[in-house]
Amino acid sequence: MAREFPHETSADYIVVGGGSAGVAVARRIADAGAEVLLLEAGGRNDSQLVRVPGMVGAMHGVGVLQRSVTWQPRTSPQLCAAGRRVSQMHGRGLGGGSAVNGMIWSRGHHKNYDDWAAAGCVGWSHADVLPIFKSMEAFEDGANDYRGGSGPIGVTRARDLAAVTEAFLDTLATTAGVAHNADYNAAEQEGVSVAQWNAAGGRRQSSAEAYLRDAPPNLRVRTGAQVTRILIDKGSAVGVEIATKRGTERLVAHQEVIVTAGSFRTAQLLMLSGIGPAAHLAEHGISVLGDLPVGEGLQDHAVVPVVYNVTEGPVLGPAKFVAAMARERIRANSTFLAGSYMEGIAHIRSEFADAVPDLQLFATPLGRRGADATIPGVHPDIDGACFTVYLVLLYPESSGTVRLASRDPHVAPVIDPRYLSASADLDVLMSGLEIVREAMAHPGAASYVRAEVAPGRAGTTPAAVREDARRRISSVYHPTGTCRMGVDERAVVDPELKVRGIERLRVADASVMPSIPGGNTNAPSMMIGERAAQLVLEDA
């Protein structure tokens, strides 16, 4: 792991936020010889909680553990989701989201990147980003036209799937009329597949694990350093202000400031620094240095879990967990602690889809009895072995905003994804629910089912099922698009990731995505970090 430099006050490049993208961009610039200072508000994240993949269950099942590694904001009341305030937790500490996420390794659909390029983002087509994705990974099958075999991030497939997961994948292939797909990150995304994880050798392959392990000494890391403002002089970024336990400091960037604080915090930080919608900044008494639509265009993937009580499967009490932990210490990769709990994955088309799958399903044989059915994987009627299909809407028409709640950088921004505000989104999810129910009713899977828990009794009529979805919908934590890349007047950054109208300032994280990818967002965020480093070095 890169060493800590608690007194470092300047560098050629300052990278703000040590998450999925930030660590990648910092490492690649440092590899080229420049002095890089990586600032992270959270901690070093080098505990077993983060590093052992299967601890993800404990991390998100025990509030105090979850709070130790995540920021915990909620959305504003979601008018089309029963007025609820939905969790928008995101990673805090080195690795960011990649240190706390479900480790599903997914690039999205090729078309997503071709759409970015078609919208004017030269250099971001699938053909452009494919070599980057390949260079990032060491896939268990080795290299081929689509996959990398020797990159820093180990990628493996789930193994020893639960019988009910296998049965569901088989019946889904039959009833939905899709093929078994050995690699959804290769030529074709559509089909039913075994999930791929960025977990290998008994270690979560977070960006920190992958890129900071053997970092050169010119990459300096300061954790516990929250950037409160970007310092801008005469239209040019010259450094940042940070808050640490010791107080406030000003740090100098000789070349550039690169902001990688994630879709919520990057938007917040830009606005606190005077870059954002002029009228909104004025409401908070912030002088406007760049009138740009920062915080608009927030898109996220909403999820409705479909939950079953089943006849068999793992029920992981504390004793089993501790025993597995002990075995894991002796032989990495030997138990369920070596990987994520999401085993099966499917990319399918609803009745409304055109060229590409518009639904993603994750299948897991784990769930937890608990009062709050709005937390994915939790339901009061879970009883013993259970099986959950997470039904994810890949291309939401609904989009929302991130706004300042206060000019105090320690107050979370107001997050309003406006889930289900476009009624077409619920139509797609309902179509997906029918597909899941049909697969689970097929004899191959039905023999495992004791009862449908959710929607279950809440969903006996179509209207009731829609209402149940509004009451349970939550997030798979894929916020994107709040500092959108583009070439139009509404873009915040240009295709070189430079903030329009401000010199020496780039944004390079999930916030720049011109549209949300049809997959999970960790690998695309890391790719953006890698691409950002290429762009920075081309300019150096």
Ligand SMILES: Cc1cc2nc3c(=O)[nH]c(=O)nc-3n(C[C@H](O)[C@H](O)[C@H](O)COP(=O)(O)OP(=O)(O)OC[C@H]3O[C@@H](n4cnc5c(N)ncnc54)[C@H](O)[C@@H]3O)c2cc1C
């Ligand atoms: C619970 C959860 C499960 C998920 N599951 C998956 C999955 O299975 N597969 C997948 O592909 N994606 C998943 N995701 C999404 C994925 O992890 C994110 O899309 C990705 O990590 C975003 O990367 P980023 O670089 O944009 O931001 P982040 O990784 O969030 O990094 C931002 C970093 O900046 C730091 N920071 C913020 N503000 C400041 C500041 N002012 N000063 C200094 N530092 C700051 C943060 O602490 C954080 O470390 C999940 C996310 C979560 C939260």
